[in-house]
Amino acid sequence: xxxxxxxxxxxxxxxxxxxxxxxxxxxxxxxxxxxxxxxxxxxxxxxxxxxxxxxxxxxxxxxxxxxxxxxxxxxxxxxxxxxxxxxxxxxxxxxxxxxxxxxxxxxxxxxxxxxxxxxxxxxxxxxxxxxxxxxxxxxxxxxxxxxxxxxxxxxxxxxxxxxxxxxxxxxxxxxxxxxxxxxxxxxxxxxxxxxxxxxxxxxxxxxxxxxxxxxxxxxxxxxxxxxxxxxxxxxxxxxxxxxxxxxxxxxxxxxxxxxxxxxxxxxxxxxxxxxxxxxxxxxxxxxxxxxxxxxxxxxxxxxxxxxxxxxxx
Amino acid sequence: xxxxxxxxxxxxxxxxxxxxxxxxxxxxxxxxxxxxxxxxxxxxxxxxxxxxxxxxxxxxxxxxxxxxxxxxxxxxxxxxxxxxxxxxxxxxxxxxxxxxxxxxxxxxxxxxxxxxxxxxxxxxxxxxxxxxxxxxxxxxxxxxxxxxxxxxxxxxxxxxxxxxxxxxxxxxxxxxxxxxxxxxxxxxxxxxxxxxxxxxxxxxxxxxxxxxxxxxxxxxxxxxxxxxxxxxxxxxxxxxxxxxxxxxxxxxxxxxxxxxxxxxxxxxxxxxxxxxxxxxxxxxxxxxxxxxxxxxxxxxxxxxxxxxxxxxx
Numbered sequence: 001x002x003x004x005x006x007x008x009x010x011x012x013x014x015x016x017x018x019x020x021x022x023x024x025x026x027x028x029x030x031x032x033x034x035x036x037x038x039x040x041x042x043x044x045x046x047x048x049x050x051x052x053x054x055x056x057x058x059x060x061x062x063x064x065x066x067x068x069x070x071x072x073x074x075x076x077x078x079x080x081x082x083x084x085x086x087x088x089x090x091x092x093x094x095x096x097x098x099x100x101x102x103x104x105x106x107x108x109x110x111x112x113x114x115x116x117x118x119x120x121x122x123x124x125x126x127x128x129x130x131x132x133x134x135x136x137x138x139x140x141x142x143x144x145x146x147x148x149x150x151x152x153x154x155x156x157x158x159x160x161x162x163x164x165x166x167x168x169x170x171x172x173x174x175x176x177x178x179x180x181x182x183x184x185x186x187x188x189x190x191x192x193x194x195x196x197x198x199x200x201x202x203x204x205x206x207x208x209x210x211x212x213x214x215x216x217x218x219x220x221x222x223x224x225x226x227x228x229x230x231x232x233x234x235x236x237x238x239x240x241x242x243x244x245x246x247x248x249x250x251x252x253x254x255x256x257x258x259x260x261x262x263x264x265x266x267x268x269x270x271x272x273x274x275x276x277x278x279x280x281x282x283x284x285x286x287x288x289x290x291x292x293x294x295x296x297x298x299x300x301x302x303x304x305x306x307x308x309x310x311x312x313x
Numbered sequence: 314x315x316x317x318x319x320x321x322x323x324x325x326x327x328x329x330x331x332x333x334x335x336x337x338x339x340x341x342x343x344x345x346x347x348x349x350x351x352x353x354x355x356x357x358x359x360x361x362x363x364x365x366x367x368x369x370x371x372x373x374x375x376x377x378x379x380x381x382x383x384x385x386x387x388x389x390x391x392x393x394x395x396x397x398x399x400x401x402x403x404x405x406x407x408x409x410x411x412x413x414x415x416x417x418x419x420x421x422x423x424x425x426x427x428x429x430x431x432x433x434x435x436x437x438x439x440x441x442x443x444x445x446x447x448x449x450x451x452x453x454x455x456x457x458x459x460x461x462x463x464x465x466x467x468x469x470x471x472x473x474x475x476x477x478x479x480x481x482x483x484x485x486x487x488x489x490x491x492x493x494x495x496x497x498x499x500x501x502x503x504x505x506x507x508x509x510x511x512x513x514x515x516x517x518x519x520x521x522x523x524x525x526x527x528x529x530x531x532x533x534x535x536x537x538x539x540x541x542x543x544x545x546x547x548x549x550x551x552x553x554x555x556x557x558x559x560x561x562x563x564x565x566x567x568x569x570x571x572x573x574x575x576x577x578x579x580x581x582x583x584x585x586x587x588x589x590x591x592x593x594x595x596x597x598x599x600x601x602x603x604x605x606x607x608x609x610x611x612x613x614x615x616x617x618x619x620x621x622x623x624x625x626x
Binding site: 013017025104107133134135136137138139140141142143160161164165168169171190191193194195196197198 | 326330338417420446447448449450451452453454455456473474477478481482484503504506507508509510511
């Protein structure tokens with residue numbers, strides 16, 4: 001049930017910025033929900049969060065080549081723009097704008113000399129496939145390390161950079177990120193603080209399907225059997241959280257229990273780390289003075305899945 | 314002769330942004346001239362340039378620790394805030410705001426764990442002296458290399474980052490940079506393009522004293538004898554430009570002539586490079602298809618001086 005018009009679809013950077021500036025000139029506040037499309041209930045919860053904090057909501061849909069390295073799944077990342085628009089039409093109160101650019105790294109200039117993968121240097125799909133000389137990157141140099149940063153070396157540099165670009169194009173007052181991507185959320189919050197963006201970053205809780213699997217666009221690639229086995233992630237995390245809240249505070253033992261459960265279900269654990277919530281530094285012991293979050297990345301089939309639970313004792 | 318009120322002095326980030334947003338809401342455009350103070354005629358020319366392109370002009374005065382490494386001259390960088398205000402009062406038509414923050418890296422939070430220089434890692438004075446966990450840096454990864462990037466490894470990372478911060482605090486329509494710092498100007502232009510800042514970056518011509526020395530806040534540290542000898546930089550550059558415009562297009566020979574002249578005058582050449590104006594890639598031969606700029610950094614006494622001349626044949 002749509003209670004207002006379908007969203008305006010904007011593809012150009014200048015048109016997007018003009019829309020935002022007109023809205024601001026009329027005294028409206030703007031919320032931004034950055035997505036890579038193939039929307040699910042998790043994204044819709046971010047949109048509801050934005051609507052709580054801003055007069056108008058912009059949803060961006062853009063699969064960012066800058067956060068994929070050449071051996072990752074850029075080419076198979078799922079997309080369904082028409083389906084996305086249908087879902088957005090059903091949002092109560094509506095979404096005001098869908099920003100759906102074609103290539104945010106095309107500056108209309110000549111191509112830089114470095115069009116190919118450089119020997120020994122980790123590069124993103126932007127640098128391989130012609131970013132027209134794009135070479136400016138934003139990095140949170142400590143938070144980048146560890147967790148997903150270990151196995152995806154260009155990922156967070158790419159995320160921080162595209163989010164900075166979107167912030168400068170959309171010029172929002174509020175931006176909403178899911179705590180499902182916990183490290184990403186912390187990096188964006190730090191970037192906004194460190195670079196003095198005049199934007200309020202809101203973290204929205206992770207949303208699960210009824211069986212407990214954390215919602216993700218990549219879940220569509222799981223076979224029914226793989227999905228069943230992947231439930232070991234949320235189940236073991238939930239058990240660890242319960243154990244910690246009942247006095248089992250040793251991180252090695254908590255981690256071992258999760259790793260074992262996932263491996264027994266046939267999954268490959270990329271990492272299972274208990275870290276401090278803000279610094280993301282590894283903890284040996286959970287305590288009331290250092291709020292913890294238990295972050296997991298594991299692979300079932302060919303699908304890399306993320307999950308996490310905050311543990312406050 | 315001041316034709317309007319003295320500038321408003323603003324020290325807080327929030328107050329600065331509020332001023333800008335009110336001005337924009339009234340339909341005014343804002344020009345920003347970032348400086349490190351100790352103003353001279355070169356800075357005043359940037360201000361005049363800003364006033365041509367924007368309704369209101371903000372001059373920021375902030376010596377940025379993020380662009381100095383611990384072995385550089387942060388502690389002796391000259392400053393004279395009262396003198397600066399006097400000079401700004403004399404600007405025809407006036408300056409609207411002087412943004413003079415105390416510490417742009419103090420976020421009011423706890424200090425990060427890394428408060429000391431890390432072994433083997435090049436860090437800036439921010440990381441040494443407590444940036445309260447500041448860790449987000451902006452880099453133009455190609456343009457950073459070469460020229461000043463060789464001898465000042467944290468410099469351009471620090472410059473791009475502080476300029477991004479100032480852009481987000483002041484939210485200007487126009488920003489003016491001197492082409493005296495040629496590599497810096499190119500990096501900022503590239504950053505604005507690559508990160509989609511909605512800001513028009515204007516390069517203002519290098520300004521010289523009557524004897525030909527490029528104006529710089531650091532010139533105050535030169536003894537009269539050193540200053541006399543430092544004129545070898547502008548004289549030899551000028552000769553090289555004249556030679557190139559009259560058919561001497563071989564870069565090695567042009568560079569050798571400048572290096573020799575500076576060394577004979579007792580200067581130490583940090584670099585003397587002829588590069589393409591936009592990519593800053595070294596040229597072997599000057600041609601009409603690749604506009605060149607001849608960039609020099611040389612040390613007289615303890616003072617590192619920059620100069621450059623564009624050569625269009």
